Amino acid sequence: MLRWCGVVTHMVRTATRDVVIRGTEIAAGQRVVMLYSAANRDEEIFGDDAEDFMVSRHANPHLTFGFGAHICLGANLTRLQTRLLFEALSPVLPRLELAGDVTRVQSTMGPGVQNMPVRVA
Incomplete structure (x- = not known):
């Protein structure tokens, strides 16, 4: 669920060095807008049904909370709150x-x- 409907839609970063991502050149100093909803629906990562909301979908490498040094500090709290919410509402x-x-x-x-x-x- 977090992959399909994240809270933050995008984030802006500045490239610290020249890099090529999937054939696109990004120069050092260039600003890049990361669209989490697009990344979280990447068919190369999530398959042909990436657009489908499936409660039974297994854990996956979504970017809803970012990753690495910039991962959301509240990610674990949000996961816990979401689990508790659905446990309480399930009846x-x-x-x-x-x-x-x-x-x-x-x-x-x-x-x-x-x-x-x-x-x-």
Whole structure:
């Protein structure tokens, strides 16, 4: 799920040295925009069904939290919170239904939900 709908949509970095990535030359000092949603749907990494949301998909090398020296400090906390949320909701999850309009947060950094009314059917 984290691969499919990450919180941060993109990040900007500055190349510290000349590099070639998949045939594209990036010069030292050049700014690069990393689009996490695009990287997390790369068919070379995730297969022909990379666009599909599958709860049963096994652990995968998604970039939702970044990687290496720039990995999100809250990654482990977010994984724990997500697991606890679904454990708590699992008894009623099949009976939850949308009960009104979803209000989204407007942001240039990432999508979000401000309000999502639900009810147990």
